[in-house]
Structures are given as C-alpha cells and as structure tokens.
Amino acid sequence: MGRRGRQLAEKHDDPARQAVISEWDRWASRRLPTGYKATSEDEMRFFGHMQKDCPHLLPDGMGDPWQAVHGWLLLERRVRDQVGATGTTRRRRQYFTGPLVIIPSLPMRDVKADARVDSVHRLLGLRRGTDAAVPDATN
Secondary structure, three states, rough: OHHHHHHHHHHHOOOHHHHHHHHHHHHHHHHHHOOOOOOOHHHHHHHHHHHHOOHHHOOOOOOOOHHHHHHHHHOOOOOOOOOHHOOOOOOOOOOEEEEEEEEOOOOOHHHHHHHHHHHHHHOOOOOOOOOOOOOOOOO
C-alpha cells in the first residue's frame, strides 16, 4: 500500500470522521428520499446543520472544517464530486479566444410605431420623412 493509501486508511479510523459520517446518515435519512443522490446544496445544508446544531462534531485544528467534512463525505461516497458529475473531465472547446471587440449597432426600429406613422401619413396625404404638413402631390 502506498503512502496515500496508508493515510486514507489511518483517517478511516478517525473518531471525528466517524461521528460526522454518522450524523450525515442520520440527517440524510430524515431529509433526503431513499436512493437520492445528494447535491452540493444538500451538502451545504448539512454543513449548516452541523454548524448550528452540533458544532462540537466539526473537526478542530485541521484547517477549514468545510474541506474536512466535504472530503470525508466524498471518501465515504455519501456525496458525489460535483466537478466530475458535470462532465468537465473533457476539455471544453473555446470558440472565442481573441480579444473582446464591441461592435456598435444601429438603434432598433419600432416597427409598430413606423406603421402607425405611415398610416397617419397616408390618411393625411403626406410624404414619408417630412415634418411639415405638405400634401403629397402625386395624388
């Protein structure tokens, strides 16, 4: 067994980890349906529960308690690794790799307003594009 395997085996017997896993099992049995795969939101709710209701079970002196709890739940396969679950193992194609170029656009036309103006102009006998009330001489 390699060094990493020994470290994992030693942590397997850690009473703090066992207590957190037992609390997860108890918490999940009351809040998650049977056979349900826990999401990262469920894991965050559980960690909030741990902070509020049983902070004495959170690991002390191991750095970030969230990282320890998350690692223990992953090790025991109580949750799935969200990075692997989203399919990011394949490298995503980057389509736009150049600098961002802002292209000015023309103002959008209000087609309905243009249609109303055209109908009023036709009723009054005006030419399009004139501001003055000049009758259309083509009639």
